[in-house]
Amino acid sequence: MPVRFGYLGLTMTKAKLHTTAVILAAGLGTRMKSSLPKAMHRLGNRPMITHLIETAKQIFDDVVVVVGPDMPELERATQPYRTVVQSERLGTGHAAKMAESLFGDGDVAILYADNPLITAQTMHRLLDARRSGASLSLLGMRPSDPGKYGRLIEENGHVLRIVEYKDATEAERKIGLCNAGVMCADANDFRRWLSELGNNNAQGEYYLTDVVEMAARSGQVLCVEAPEEELAGVNSRAELARAEATLQQRMRQAAMDGGVTLVAPETVFFSADTQISQDVVIEPNVFFGPGVKIASGSVIRAFSHLEGCTVGEGAMIGPYARLRPGTHCATNSHVGNFVELKNVELGTGAKANHLTYLGDASIGAGTNVGAGTITCNYDGVFKHRTVIGERTFIGSNSILVAPVEIGDDALVAAGSVITENVSATALALGRARQCEKPGRGLAIKHALKAKKEQG
Structure with missing residues (x-):
């Protein structure tokens, strides 16, 4: 319990x-x-x-x-x-x-x-x-x-x-x-x-x-x-702050009595409705806002901020992760450093390990989201949803413009801007073709230096 x-x-x-x-x-x-x-x-x-x-x-x-x-x-x-x-x-x-x-x-x-x-x-x-x-x-x-x-x-x-x-x-x-x-x-x-x-x-x-x-x-x-x-x-x-300290100490003790490991208890801050199962490990400097549920065997790594979310069994969150309201991280999912999730379903075993923002999205089981990926979920008036299938690979620095769906086992090449649906098993590239102009790079550099010398 x-x-x-x-x-x-x-x-x-x-x-x-x-x-x-x-x-x-x-x-x-x-x-x-x-x-x-x-x-x-x-x-x-x-x-x-x-x-x-x-x-x-x-x-x-x-x-x-x-x-x-x-x-x-x-x-x-x-x-x-x-x-x-x-x-x-x-x-x-x-x-x-x-x-x-x-x-x-x-x-x-x-x-x-x-x-x-x-x-x-x-x-x-x-x-x-x-x-x-x-x-x-x-x-x-x-x-x-x-x-x-x-x-x-x-x-x-x-x-x-x-x-x-x-x-x-x-x-x-x-x-x-x-x-x-x-x-x-x-x-x-x-x-x-x-x-x-x-x-x-x-x-x-x-x-x-x-x-x-x-x-x-x-x-x-x-x-x-x-x-x-x-x-x-x-x-x-000042008395409010002292009461907060008393309450936090009670909640930390209750968590540890219930089988939760707090590596540095005095640095962890709970909300009154936080629910944490046994065998969860919480590293230093973690903040739990209202509405958080953490299942057994999960690890919440240092400097993470969680609010209005659920974390499934065996999940790994952080360090430096932010889970916002409406987010559900399923069993054995991974959310890494400087990753922010808002209203996201992260499937079983799915991973978003680096420098990523995912908002209003469903991520299928076993999918890997590369570093620098962004779901563009807001058009200035409405929110739109991104749906990514199972076992899909999203390359680094991809921009997914919602509403958009990416099928199972698809591969999105790094640096792509995806504005249309991607079929299952397909390779999607949404970037400008690379071209090369021999010697032009050095010429530009010399021209810029000359401008600098001329003031």
Whole structure:
């Protein structure tokens, strides 16, 4: 089975009682300095919100996303899950309240779109803690630099309240356990607490963290600890880069655990949906864009870029190869250095080993495409297809002007411009006849030198 990075190979059993995940995603991401909603910034070539939804749907029965006004791209990215709009940004408590009609009757977890790397196991632990008798469970972490995170104030293993850094005493600021924001409680309890929230603070906002103290007064509040790299928020470009590094490390480890050889793991970059089977070898400095599937026994050589393509068993790709969307390289096919394929079917055992562009083409089994070959697939308005048969030989520096078909076992002479179909087994030459003029080369050289001396 190939490694599927979107889920990192994890399957969790959903709890029996109904559960709902509410994801708060209305933030503009001012610190990102971007016109995109914060939740639409990408990790592993997919939006942050998609990562969190894909994980949450493994654990929760329903997913609801709270978006801001005028965020159509975010609403499209969350489909088919329900969204509600927080038309005024009056704090996290206000955002959660916008979704209370969709809480359902079971347990509700409040998640944040800028915490995209929470794992399914941690979400499951959050639910387990809630159902162990706690009125509310929440996630906490012990970052290497607690900085300005809110601190969790505990007594006898139970959380009493959250104190924000700016309001904390010196003793409280020394506490290492910090709030990650995520919490889980019974839907009716959440509704009651949200109705009691006030905005008597400097920002005039309704803070979701205030429900912790309410929950502690009526029952137990339990903290579930998770690693910093899993819970750290993404609020700036620098934090986005750190989250990307964490995600890439997870995916590299999952690939190696699944039987993939990474010669230099830290130089390989995956997308969240990359699928790689066992016994694949990936050399240094390879980039996988979205939509790539690699079959067993293939070798992806150094400095190659793959996107929207499939690679069959035993294929050899690169070095310095580029496979673009729509490309399928069949079993034991070869794509060599400085070769670009776009929307190409490369047949079993077929080879394009050097300095070639093939676009919108079908290449038959056992065919060899020589260095410098180009399929001219675009006339400025329309794309056209080139079809090359099996066991055909395309000589170096050939130009194939589509639409054109070349039959099985044909031979195209080097340097040819092919504008008409070539029959099976035929030899095709499409170049000017060579002629020779004795002594003329030296005469031209002398004439040019004389011009140069005369300025």
